[in-house]
Amino acid sequence: MSWSMWLGLLAISCLGAMSPGPSLAMVVRHTLGGGRAQGIACAWAHSVGIGMYALITLLGLAALLKHFPIIFKVIAVAGALYLAWLGIKALMSKGGMQQKLAAGRQTTVLEAVRDGIAISMLNPKIMLFFTALFSQFVLAAQHSSGKGLIVLTPLIVDGCWYTLIAFMLSQPKVLDKLRNKANLIDKLTGGVLLLLALRVVASI
Secondary structure, eight states, X not given: OOHHHHHHHHHHXXXXXXXXXXXXXXXXHHHHHHOHHHHHHHHHHHHHHHHHHHHHHHTTHHHHHHHOHHHHHHHXXXXXXXXXXXXXXXXXXXXXXXXXXXXXXXXOHHHHHHHHHHHHHTOHHHHHHHHHHSHHHXXXXXXXXXXXXXXXXXXXXXXXXXXXXXXXXTSHHHHHHHHHTHHHHHHHHHHHHHHHHHHHHHHO
């Protein structure tokens, strides 16, 4: 892979990571509900999911979806249901950040890891992102080093970006202010996740 091609890959990876959506909401919620460690755990679990998508794109995801479109529909429906479940849970505050904080219980690292990888693997937007934009890089990667870059670049960019978010939000003054607004953040997060779930269903 040429230097210019890798720069293009890096730019697309940055744009994908920085696009606001359910991934950002999940990192914010776990940073708020558990602290820096949980936010970072969620960030890197999410990045592992991104790396897995990059890997399966390299192995022929676009061709597979072209021949078996039902696979995309199944993943899209599963993703929509998962987003809707998270949204309803946040809106009703059953296990949401506000209730956990009021009870003096923080989210665990395992919960953060679970939600981080699930939100990336079950988000059909991420699947479309890779199948639509990464094919050109797959064709350019003739050697193992180039193929490694295709997997590692989006994984590392994604993990670093959300780690930065977790660091920024976990500053004591910022975190205290956010926790005072935990109920509002729960409601906003729930609304966003439900809207995204409806959008996914409408696009199937």
